[in-house]
Amino acid sequence: MKKIYNICFLLTLLSLVSCTPEEENLFDQSAAERIDAAIKEELSILRGAKNGWVMEYYPSATQMYGGYTMLVAFNEDGTADVSCDLFEHDKVASGEYELKQSTGTMLTFNTYNEIFHFFSEPSNFLGIGETGEGMEGDYEFLVLDCTPEQVVLKGKKTGNKMMMTPIPENETWEQYLGKIKAVAKNAYPALYDVEIGEEAQYTVTQQHHVFILENQDGSRKSLPFAYTVDGIKFYQPVTIGNQNVQSLSWDNTEMAYKYENIAIKAQPLPAGYRKYEDFLGNYSFIYDNFGAEQNVTLREELFNSSFIMEGFPMDIRIIFKADLGVISLESQQLEGSIYLCPWALNQGGSLTNLSGAGMIGMASNSAIVFLDNGVWGARETDSFIAYDLSASKSIFQIPYIVGMIKQ
Numbered sequence: 001m002k003k004i005y006n007i008c009f010l011l012t013l014l015s016l017v018s019c020t021p022e023e024e025n026l027f028d029q030s031a032a033e034r035i036d037a038a039i040k041e042e043l044s045i046l047r048g049a050k051n052g053w054v055m056e057y058y059p060s061a062t063q064m065y066g067g068y069t070m071l072v073a074f075n076e077d078g079t080a081d082v083s084c085d086l087f088e089h090d091k092v093a094s095g096e097y098e099l100k101q102s103t104g105t106m107l108t109f110n111t112y113n114e115i116f117h118f119f120s121e122p123s124n125f126l127g128i129g130e131t132g133e134g135m136e137g138d139y140e141f142l143v144l145d146c147t148p149e150q151v152v153l154k155g156k157k158t159g160n161k162m163m164m165t166p167i168p169e170n171e172t173w174e175q176y177l178g179k180i181k182a183v184a185k186n187a188y189p190a191l192y193d194v195e196i197g198e199e200a201q202y203t204v205t206q207q208h209h210v211f212i213l214e215n216q217d218g219s220r221k222s223l224p225f226a227y228t229v230d231g232i233k234f235y236q237p238v239t240i241g242n243q244n245v246q247s248l249s250w251d252n253t254e255m256a257y258k259y260e261n262i263a264i265k266a267q268p269l270p271a272g273y274r275k276y277e278d279f280l281g282n283y284s285f286i287y288d289n290f291g292a293e294q295n296v297t298l299r300e301e302l303f304n305s306s307f308i309m310e311g312f313p314m315d316i317r318i319i320f321k322a323d324l325g326v327i328s329l330e331s332q333q334l335e336g337s338i339y340l341c342p343w344a345l346n347q348g349g350s351l352t353n354l355s356g357a358g359m360i361g362m363a364s365n366s367a368i369v370f371l372d373n374g375v376w377g378a379r380e381t382d383s384f385i386a387y388d389l390s391a392s393k394s395i396f397q398i399p400y401i402v403g404m405i406k407q
Contacts, residue, residue, distance in 0.1 A: 059137030066209020067226030273325035330358035337390035342381035
């Protein structure tokens with residue numbers, strides 16, 4: 001009988017449920033409406049930074065090239081203005097951006113931006129990254145957090161977290177990047193000793209924006225970082241000695257990055273070393289075994305990485321080898337199917353477009369002397385020829401290169 005009563009009680013409850021009015025919506029808006037409202041709010045925040053955002057940008061899933069400081073302004077017309085500490089401090093490039101839904105809000109830089117997409121291009125003219133892959137950077141980001149004080153992004157390809165904070169309103173972009181580049185100019189490149197207290201415990205070398213810390217037992221650890229207005233900031237806190245460190249300030253008097261009792265102190269540069277800015281300027285380019293010369297100018301392209309040489313029929317890229325303090329004239333694409341090819345005139349006139357082949361330019365006082373860099377193997381580069389590979393014809397020639405004299 002008890003079982004019958006229980007069954008009747010359950011049937012009564014079910015009948016009551018079936019007779020209740022239609023269940024009310026848990027939310028006042030549909031899912032699509034809530035997503036649209038969230039995107040509008042985040043878009044308002046991105047556009048609301050009056051002077052734009054400082055973005056800590058890390059290409060490569062392993063952060064093997066370190067981080068770069070981007071300045072980004074999101075305009076009302078759907079375009080984004082971008083500057084970067086790798087480029088000239090007054091250079092600004094624009095392209096379109098979009099916020100869309102894709103398992104969360106996705107920020108996409110969806111049309112070509114000369115600065116932003118540099119890090120995702122497969123080209124490898126600086127020798128950074130594998131040929132055909134480049135630095136493998138992101139241009140699509142999942143928005144993890146978005147407030148007027150900080151935006152946290154996650155690269156779709158790399159998975160790297162990248163922070164954005166508002167640029168101070170009282171500084172121009174040129175002033176802000178100028179401070180960052182002043183740190184890089186004074187501190188980079190160099191070998192460093194890591195001192196904890198008064199004792200040197202590690203040796204540090206630098207490759208791109210990464211410190212390679214070598215322990216006394218020979219083991220190594222990579223510490224990717226980005227330059228800031230007063231020093232550097234690591235991608236994530238690192239342990240040096242027994243301390244966790246996120247940021248270090250540059251002390252130009254002591255030539256050291258410092259935090260409490262930790263100092264990453266620059267060693268003296270080797271004799272004959274030339275810094276990046278030392279190569280900027282006007283030159284007489286001497287070639288044809290002193291029989292010809294051309295007035296050229298080296299201007300900044302990518303800071304501490306490359307120059308553009310103006311003066312020949314086409315602009316030519318000159319690579320800066322920061323670890324050696326020398327410049328390099330190498331095989332490169334000039335335009336379309338036209339390549340600047342290393343040319344071995346003294347060995348029968350062979351030419352190549354082998355990546356990295358070319359000549360090293362070493363400075364001595366106001367002169368720069370060019371010599372073969374050894375990449376071409378048994379062949380020695382002594383000349384260059386701009387050659388149209390599709391038409392099989394010469395565009396212009398620079399035979400028997402000697403060097404450059406600064407004017």
